[in-house]
Amino acid sequence: MNAPVVPPKPAVAAPVGLLAELTHRCPLGCPYCSNPLEMDARADELDTETWLRVFSEAAAAGVLHAHLSGGEPAARHDLLEIVAHCYKVGLYTNLITSGIGLTPEKVKALADAGLDHVQLSIQDAEAKSADKIAGYEGAYAKKQIVAKAVTDNNLPLTVNAVIHRANVTRAGRMVELAVELGARRVEIAHAQYYGWGLVNRAALMPTRAQAEIAIAEVEALKGKYAGTIVIDHVIPDYHAKHPKACMGGWAKRTMNITPKGMALPCHASETIPNLEHWSVRDHSLMDIWSASPAFNAFRGTDWMKEPCRSCERKLIDYGGCRCQALALTGDATEADPVCHLSPHHDKIAAVTEMFADDNAPIPDYVYRRLKATAPVE
Amino acid sequence: MSGPVQLEDQSKPHLPRGVRLKLDETRNEWMLLAPERVVKTDAIAVEILKRCDGVATLSEIVDDLAATFKADRAIIDRDVRAMLTELATKRMVDL
Numbered sequence: 027m028n029a030p031v032v033p034p035k036p037a038v039a040a041p042v043g044l045l046a047e048l049t050h051r052c053p054l055g056c057p058y059c060s061n062p063l064e065m066d067a068r069a070d071e072l073d074t075e076t077w078l079r080v081f082s083e084a085a086a087a088g089v090l091h092a093h094l095s096g097g098e099p100a101a102r103h104d105l106l107e108i109v110a111h112c113y114k115v116g117l118y119t120n121l122i123t124s125g126i127g128l129t130p131e132k133v134k135a136l137a138d139a140g141l142d143h144v145q146l147s148i149q150d151a152e153a154k155s156a157d158k159i160a161g162y163e164g165a166y167a168k169k170q171i172v173a174k175a176v177t178d179n180n181l182p183l184t185v186n187a188v189i190h191r192a193n194v195t196r197a198g199r200m201v202e203l204a205v206e207l208g209a210r211r212v213e214i215a216h217a218q219y220y221g222w223g224l225v226n227r228a229a230l231m232p233t234r235a236q237a238e239i240a241i242a243e244v245e246a247l248k249g250k251y252a253g254t255i256v257i258d259h260v261i262p263d264y265h266a267k268h269p270k271a272c273m274g275g276w277a278k279r280t281m282n283i284t285p286k287g288m289a290l291p292c293h294a295s296e297t298i299p300n301l302e303h304w305s306v307r308d309h310s311l312m313d314i315w316s317a318s319p320a321f322n323a324f325r326g327t328d329w330m331k332e333p334c335r336s337c338e339r340k341l342i343d344y345g346g347c348r349c350q351a352l353a354l355t356g357d358a359t360e361a362d363p364v365c366h367l368s369p370h371h372d373k374i375a376a377v378t379e380m381f382a383d384d385n386a387p388i389p390d391y392v393y394r395r396l397k398a399t400a401p402v403e
Numbered sequence: 404m405s406g407p408v409q410l411e412d413q414s415k416p417h418l419p420r421g422v423r424l425k426l427d428e429t430r431n432e433w434m435l436l437a438p439e440r441v442v443k444t445d446a447i448a449v450e451i452l453k454r455c456d457g458v459a460t461l462s463e464i465v466d467d468l469a470a471t472f473k474a475d476r477a478i479i480d481r482d483v484r485a486m487l488t489e490l491a492t493k494r495m496v497d498l
């Protein structure tokens with residue numbers, strides 16, 4: 027393990043997935059949206075032709091899964107054309123949608139064009155609360171119709187649910203709702219606190235006890251529903267001793283393209299200062315993947331310092347999340363402070379102290395809006 | 404459809420829509436693609452999955468594999484069941 031042999035730098039392995047944020051426009055306003063606070067305007071979005079080129083290049087580069095996301099991808103008038111193109115070039119195509127803007131006719135057309143899978147977000151298992159979280163009256167009812175259209179067309183359905191204070195007592199119920207809707211997979215993800223989630227943290231963070239009950243409830247359902255629904259459960263970091271591998275390793279498996287065409291190794295990587303990102307308008311996808319400074323900044327392990335550098339887990343978790351390291355330590359090359367070996371591990375304890383500790387009313391949300399004058403905290 | 408997976412001799416396993424086998428030319432491997440999953444698939448698994456067409460029964464698939472590869476039927480039967488049960492539990496194969 028400690029022989030001082032420097033192996034030759036391996037060629038960069040091909041990307042497996044591409045997340046295309048086709049637009050930041052979205053009729054909903056979820057207060058934990060993972061889009062940046064400063065969103066791309068419609069006028070700056072890539073045109074159809076450029077997106078089609080990106081997907082062709084992705085397929086040629088070895089990408090297997092294309093994730094069509096947003097904002098709301100159905101807000102793009104060329105969604106059908108994009109799906110048909112992804113099918114033609116052999117990509118497995120996944121639509122990540124709020125369902126708003128889709129009709130049963132549109133779902134059928136997408137299925138006929140070769141769409142492989144639909145991921146539908148549902149904000150809560152209770153209509154009134156769901157609509158309030160989404161900031162859109164009638165959203166819950168519309169989603170039921172879309173879910174039915176998806177399964178009627180024999181497309182596999184995943185229900186995505188983000189768990190936070192307003193729905194934390196119904197985490198298990200969300201799994202049951204997904205089963206009732208005929209989903210084959212459900213993603214139960216506890217809210218993460220950066221971007222809009224950070225702006226709204228006081229309204230979103232459950233009490234620690236609530237979070238723990240919800241986690242246990244969902245874990246218990248895994249056995250019950252084995253063979254009926256796949257439960258992917260994303261639990262908060264602070265429960266772990268070691269961090270998760272961010273994106274399966276920085277620039278190792280996937281890349282994100284923003285609506286205006288910036289290629290990112292992670293959706294939040296633009297928050298890291300002095301990281302040079304390239305645009306698909308100026309470079310081919312393969313060129314970006316192998317040579318863009320942002321992708322190479324934290325690829326592999328050369329950038330690491332202690333404790334990661336000499337840690338036996340460095341090829342397992344790759345030092346965790348760069349954005350979290352930056353946010354909590356001020357230095358993106360630090361170990362993710364979630365790690366118990368990090369000298370900054372106490373900062374995670376500080377975060378968990380921000381848990382709500384009583385049943386005080388939930389503060390109002392700052393809804394995610396495209397034209398939002400970025401909320402000042 | 405609820406409860407643990409029950410694989411019978413008469414089951415007719417097949418890949419549901421949204422799960423497909425693809426020859427990945429970049430990596431020169433067969434991949435089973437499913438929602439948010441990519442599973443590298445070895446030559447034996449590919450032979451099994453190619454026969455899961457929703458028409459052939461499990462016992463027919465096992466007979467065919469045993470004949471094609473001149474192998475012990477009991478061993479093939481065990482391997483095929485193990486693989487398909489696992490994939491069905493993950494909803495990557497329907498019965």
Ligand code: SF4
Binds near residue numbers: 269337
């Ligand atoms: S020291 Fe670094 S590589 Fe090791 S477990 Fe912690 S974060 Fe991961």
Ligand code: SF4
Binds near residue numbers: 350
């Ligand atoms: S670096 Fe952090 S914020 Fe960025 S994608 Fe990874 S886990 Fe998320």
